[in-house]
Amino acid sequence: MIYKLYNVKNISVPLLSEKKESIFKVYFNDIGLLSRMYKVEYESIKEDGNLLSNYKGALAEQFVFQQLNCLDSIDLYYWSTVKNTAELDFIVDYNNTIIPIEVKSGLNVKAKSLASYINKYNPSICIKCSLLNFNIKDNIFSIPLYAINQFIKVISK
Numbered sequence: 001m002i003y004k005l006y007n008v009k010n011i012s013v014p015l016l017s018e019k020k021e022s023i024f025k026v027y028f029n030d031i032g033l034l035s036r037m038y039k040v041e042y043e044s045i046k047e048d049g050n051l052l053s054n055y056k057g058a059l060a061e062q063f064v065f066q067q068l069n070c071l072d073s074i075d076l077y078y079w080s081t082v083k084n085t086a087e088l089d090f091i092v093d094y095n096n097t098i099i100p101i102e103v104k105s106g107l108n109v110k111a112k113s114l115a116s117y118i119n120k121y122n123p124s125i126c127i128k129c130s131l132l133n134f135n136i137k138d139n140i141f142s143i144p145l146y147a148i149n150q151f152i153k154v155i156s157k
Helices: 031-037 042-047 056-069 112-121 145-156
Strands: 002-008 019-028 074-080 087-094 097-103 126-130 135-137 140-144
Touching: 002 056, 019 056, 056 074, 056 087, 056 097, 056 145, 087 112, 097 112, 097 145, 112 126, 126 145, 140 145
Parallel strands: 002 074, 097 126, 126 140
Antiparallel strands: 002 019, 074 087, 087 097, 135 140
């Protein structure tokens, strides 16, 4: 019913060699379980009221986790700095390419942790997943939440 997503503090291929067994985040295998734990009802999501504002980030992150976890061709982790001053929601190892993924639940897509990661590692590809439409600026691919499971096709074009 749950899945452990392991932390990596250093980025090198393969990420498996950098995973920290004792540091992980836990995700449910189903977003409905998270919604039930938070006691979020469908009407709250539909109306997008203040009640839901505290949980939108967690729900968006859970949704993206489920979409990425279904892909066979990737290994999935999350990244944080040694002092935990920055954290990226997901780090993907796809064909020996490390791809950082930042998830935002709304239209405000400032991503300080992604900027920190870019400054440190200068990746060739980054993904920002949010409610915004498809876009590419510099090497950052903006992908809508609903399409994150297609990110491999998007970055391959």
